[in-house]
Amino acid sequence: xxxxxxxxxxxxxxxxxxxxxxxxxxxxxxxxxxxxxxxxxxxxxxxxxxxxxxxxxxxxxxxxxxxxxxxxxxxxxxxxxxxxxxxxxxxxxxxxx
Amino acid sequence: xxxxxxxxxxxxxxxxxxxxxxxxxxxxxxxxxxxxxxxxxxxxxxxxxxxxxxxxxxxxxxxxxxxxxxxxxxxxxxxxxxxxxxxxxxxxxxxxxxxxxxxxxxxxxxxxxxxxxxxxxxxxxxxxxxxxxxxxxxxxxxxxxxxxxxxxxxxxxxxxxxxxxxxxxxxxxxxxxxxxxxxxxxxxxxxxxxxxxxxxxxxxxxxxxxxxxxxxxxxxxxxxxxxxxxxxxxxxxxxxxxxxxxxxxxxxxxxxxxxxxxxxxxxxxxxxxxxxxxxxxxxxxxxxxxxxxxxxxxxxxxxxxxxxxxxxxxxxxxxxxxxxxxxxxxxxxxxxxxxxxxxxxxxxxxxxxxxxxxxxxxxxxxxxxx
Numbered sequence: 001x002x003x004x005x006x007x008x009x010x011x012x013x014x015x016x017x018x019x020x021x022x023x024x025x026x027x028x029x030x031x032x033x034x035x036x037x038x039x040x041x042x043x044x045x046x047x048x049x050x051x052x053x054x055x056x057x058x059x060x061x062x063x064x065x066x067x068x069x070x071x072x073x074x075x076x077x078x079x080x081x082x083x084x085x086x087x088x089x090x091x092x093x094x095x096x097x
Numbered sequence: 098x099x100x101x102x103x104x105x106x107x108x109x110x111x112x113x114x115x116x117x118x119x120x121x122x123x124x125x126x127x128x129x130x131x132x133x134x135x136x137x138x139x140x141x142x143x144x145x146x147x148x149x150x151x152x153x154x155x156x157x158x159x160x161x162x163x164x165x166x167x168x169x170x171x172x173x174x175x176x177x178x179x180x181x182x183x184x185x186x187x188x189x190x191x192x193x194x195x196x197x198x199x200x201x202x203x204x205x206x207x208x209x210x211x212x213x214x215x216x217x218x219x220x221x222x223x224x225x226x227x228x229x230x231x232x233x234x235x236x237x238x239x240x241x242x243x244x245x246x247x248x249x250x251x252x253x254x255x256x257x258x259x260x261x262x263x264x265x266x267x268x269x270x271x272x273x274x275x276x277x278x279x280x281x282x283x284x285x286x287x288x289x290x291x292x293x294x295x296x297x298x299x300x301x302x303x304x305x306x307x308x309x310x311x312x313x314x315x316x317x318x319x320x321x322x323x324x325x326x327x328x329x330x331x332x333x334x335x336x337x338x339x340x341x342x343x344x345x346x347x348x349x350x351x352x353x354x355x356x357x358x359x360x361x362x363x364x365x366x367x368x369x370x371x372x373x374x375x376x377x378x379x380x381x382x383x384x385x386x387x388x389x390x391x392x393x394x395x396x397x398x399x400x401x402x403x404x405x406x407x408x409x410x411x412x413x414x415x416x417x418x419x420x421x422x423x424x425x426x427x428x429x430x431x432x433x434x435x436x437x438x439x440x441x442x443x444x445x446x447x448x449x450x451x452x453x454x455x456x457x458x459x460x461x462x463x464x465x466x467x
Contacts, residue, residue, distance in 0.1 A: 016303070016304040017186075017303045017304040018303065019179050019182045019183060019186075019302070019303055020179075021175040021178060021179060021215065021216055022175075022214070022216050023171075023172055023175065024149070024168045024171065024172070028172065028175050028176060028179060030179040030180070030182075030183055032183055032186060032303060035183070037176050037179055037180075039172075
């Protein structure tokens with residue numbers, strides 16, 4: 001699967017080998033294969049928290065849409081962009097469908 | 098005055114969330130000097146997570162600037178914990194590759210097993226326990242990870258047979274204490290490691306499941322740490338004791354039996370009493386009542402005095418433990434290892450041989466040679 005195909009993947013979960021602590025404004029995440037600590041704040045932290053089990057992009061949009069009182073369809077691209085960033089940081093992985 | 102105020106506040110932080118504490122909330126922000134002292138104390142006592150929780154829950158009133166300082170210290174501490182946990186996973190992988198079992202002890206195990214959230218228990222180094230027969234293989238594996246040993250082994254085989262453990266430090270200042278047991282000197286030789294390896298508990302970290310001692314052993318380890326470790330025990334260690342006692346996971350009968358078998362009833366009683374006093378707990382549990390009733394024997398007092406005599410140092414404790422080494426052959430090997438460290442192995446940080454004998458003799462005298 002190429003990176004482009006991974007980002008279009010519809011089901012996501014957390015990377016297995018990630019260490020995490022809550023921070024005052026989000027999460028501190030250490031993906032082991034990356035070896036550096038990433039601070040996730042705002043929606044990025046919320047998305048990562050929601051991925052404790054495999055979730056579709058649509059389900060993420062539904063939940064975040066409710067939370068921020070916006071139409072889920074209008075935030076699908078933002079969520080995909082956030083997932084692409086998290087994937088680049090080795091913090092999430094696409095789930096085989 | 099500032100020190101007294103900070104000391105009161107740090108005890109309140111240590112007791113945060115315990116329903117039975119009589120320590121009252123800090124309702125007014127501390128002055129600048131007292132707050133600076135509090136921050137240093139909170140860091141030294143490994144209470145940074147509990148401190149932020151106390152601020153959030155209203156147990157510790159702070160100004161906006163003070164809150165930002167605590168949050169900044171919290172983020173630094175949590176990053177430190179994450180790096181230590183990453184080192185733990187690296188260690189678990191290399192030890193697993195050479196068939197060495199490890200148990201995680203002290204801070205990282207407490208954080209994941211004894212608190213509602215690991216954020217509440219900060220730690221500054223990594224302590225793991227391996228079996229005596231695995232010590233040499235484990236040391237080689239740690240060395241292959243790039244860690245260095247600041248103090249060399251006195252003589253080949255000493256670590257495996259007599260040592261409490263070996264400290265390794267990485268280039269990035271992560272410290273690993275590789276333990277064979279968790280207390281040096283005479284009490285260490287009575288610890289039944291079969292009890293510790295016989296009942297274990299697991300927790301998930303990253304993609305691995307790691308092993309730790311069972312609750313009764315974790316409590317005993319915290320007690321040794323509180324009573325025989327630093328002159329002033331870390332409040333996090335005393336809080337660990339309270340966490341375990343209140344968890345319902347520790348059977349009083351079981352832990353008292355461990356303490357009896359390990360000839361450490363005085364350590365258990367003193368540590369639980371110290372936790373109750375420091376955290377000002379009103380609760381009476383069967384273990385706190387047993388601890389309050391426990392009358393130390395003359396032998397208990399001699400042993401504790403030996404550990405408290407910091408000038409006796411390692412050699413004093415080692416000589417005192419001769420009485421407890423069961424087989425003559427082991428005694429001879431131990432004496433040789435102490436008296437004649439192999440050439441070049443003794444680091445500059447360790448005192449010279451004559452000084453070591455002098456201190457050892459002093460330790461023996463004070464411990465009541467029989």
